[in-house]
Amino acid sequence: MLSVINGLGSCTPYQVRQNFLSSRSREWSGSAGAVYPAIRRMHAGGLLRAQKTEDGRRSVRFSLSAAGRRAFDAWIKDVERACGSGLDPFRCRADQWDLLPAIERRALLQALRRKLEQRLATLGDLLERPDIEERRALVLEIELHKTRLRWLERESARP
Amino acid sequence: MLSVINGLGSCTPYQVRQNFLSSRSREWSGSAGAVYPAIRRMHAGGLLRAQKTEDGRRSVRFSLSAAGRRAFDAWIKDVERACGSGLDPFRCRADQWDLLPAIERRALLQALRRKLEQRLATLGDLLERPDIEERRALVLEIELHKTRLRWLERESARP
DNA sequence: GTGCCCATGTAATCTGTTACATGATTAG
DNA sequence: CTAATCATGTAACAGATTACATGGGCAC
Numbered sequence: 001m002l003s004v005i006n007g008l009g010s011c012t013p014y015q016v017r018q019n020f021l022s023s024r025s026r027e028w029s030g031s032a033g034a035v036y037p038a039i040r041r042m043h044a045g046g047l048l049r050a051q052k053t054e055d056g057r058r059s060v061r062f063s064l065s066a067a068g069r070r071a072f073d074a075w076i077k078d079v080e081r082a083c084g085s086g087l088d089p090f091r092c093r094a095d096q097w098d099l100l101p102a103i104e105r106r107a108l109l110q111a112l113r114r115k116l117e118q119r120l121a122t123l124g125d126l127l128e129r130p131d132i133e134e135r136r137a138l139v140l141e142i143e144l145h146k147t148r149l150r151w152l153e154r155e156s157a158r159p
Numbered sequence: 160m161l162s163v164i165n166g167l168g169s170c171t172p173y174q175v176r177q178n179f180l181s182s183r184s185r186e187w188s189g190s191a192g193a194v195y196p197a198i199r200r201m202h203a204g205g206l207l208r209a210q211k212t213e214d215g216r217r218s219v220r221f222s223l224s225a226a227g228r229r230a231f232d233a234w235i236k237d238v239e240r241a242c243g244s245g246l247d248p249f250r251c252r253a254d255q256w257d258l259l260p261a262i263e264r265r266a267l268l269q270a271l272r273r274k275l276e277q278r279l280a281t282l283g284d285l286l287e288r289p290d291i292e293e294r295r296a297l298v299l300e301i302e303l304h305k306t307r308l309r310w311l312e313r314e315s316a317r318p
Numbered sequence: 319g320t321g322c323c324c325a326t327g328t329a330a331t332c333t334g335t336t337a338c339a340t341g342a343t344t345a346g
Numbered sequence: 347c348t349a350a351t352c353a354t355g356t357a358a359c360a361g362a363t364t365a366c367a368t369g370g371g372c373a374c
Contacts, residue, residue, distance in 0.1 A: 007255065014353050027246045034334050036355060041333090059353075076255045077267060083274040083307075085300050086247045087186040089240050094296040096166060096235045108236060115242040137253040140310050141244050147306045148242075151299050173325050193362050195327055200361090218325075 001028070002038055003064075003072040006048065010063035013039050023134075047071055090148055097155075109156045116149045161197055162223075162231040165207070169222035172198050206230055249307055256314075268315045275308045 005016050013036055020030025028034075039062060042048045047068035050060050064072060085091070097105060123142050126132055164175050172195055179189025187193075198221060201207045206227035209219050223231060244250070256264060282301050285291055 001251070004251070004255065007258075012353080013355095017353090026243055029335070031335060032353095032355065033336075033357090037333080076252055076259070079267075079270050079274050082249050082252050082271060083278055083304075084185055084248055085303075086245060086249070087184075088245045088247065088300075088303070089243055090245070091296050091299050091303070092163070093235055093241050094299050095293045096163065098295055099166070100235070108238075111238050112241060115238045119242055134254045136257055136314070137250050140250050140253050140307070141247075143306050143310055144244075144247070144250070144303055145242075147302050148299070151302055155295070171325080172327095176325090188363070190363055191325095191327070192329090192364075196361080 002035075002042065003047075003068070003075055006042075006062065006064050006068065007072050010051070010061045012059045012061055014059075042068070094151075106156070109152055113149065113152050113156070116145055116152065120145050120149070161194075161201065162206075162227070162234055165221065165223050165227065166231055169210070169220045171218045171220055173218075201227070253310075265315070268311055272308065272311050272315070275304055275311065279304050279308070 002016065005011075005019050008019075016039065017030050017032065017035045020028055020035065023030075039048065043050060043062065046065060048062045049065040049068070050062055052060055097108060100108065120142060123138060123145070127135070127138055127142070132138065161175065164170075164178050167178075175198065176189050176191065176194045179187055179194065182189075198207065202209060202221065205224060207221045208224040208227070209221055211219055256267060259267065279301060282297060282304070286294070286297055286301070291297065
């Protein structure tokens, strides 16, 4: 998945790490202990090309090698995986919620709706900002959350 | 996440494993090297209660202890995590697709649409079967895939 | 009995996490 | 100069994967 970051140019490990840290993903911590070894592995595996840049710092910049670009391309075009359902923390819980006693269930669904609406507001604000990257993914995420919200509303109005 | 399986009754490690193997999740292999140690850990941590059942086999059945049920409850009611965006393989790629040359991009979006429609057909068939468990999650998954499909159609008709 | 499947594991390996360590540069 | 921060790591640990090992019951 580091391919994604490296897909955006020639950069130092530190920049890669910052990118992970700043991306509000929560599913990936971007910890030093993950990023640096991963880059070393990819370099050893021939997916990255290193180029010494003599700009004062001893920093080494990495970019995708031909093999790296091929691997990235294969990842992008992996239709099978792309259309899988992933590991959705909302969907994972969906059937469990139904087992709760009616009162708890009602309260929980309510809390979920509030949280989703709040999240949608935040994402909507983000969308306004001109400097935001990954705009398409953001639009999609908003739509997916709206779908979850509709599902919740349908679930709330039930036996 | 094993809480989910254990939430469905008193069972042997083997049954847990079969459940994982049969659930078309792909995000979790249910390998022996994961399930057995995990159960041992949870038992050691006091989340599981073991009961020897003398039904011939030496099988030990596990069920949730009081602490285990509390942990499961906390997981179910984790609104924050539930409303996070998870690790969606489709959304992850969404912005990368836009970087492809127009012809490749068009072909890929087409392939994705076909795949999604096929997946939707499969899930629709599943929904017909009366013995299917996790029905709510299935309905939700279908809706989410439809949302992705709508997004794709909007993306296909673009500059 | 022999072979096969059921059920339970262990070993080696890979990768991610947290927490700590280190040298280089910049602010005061 | 000293302290903070930048940039790069390492160490210990947790958990997942594959592949292999083991032992009991059943079919033939």
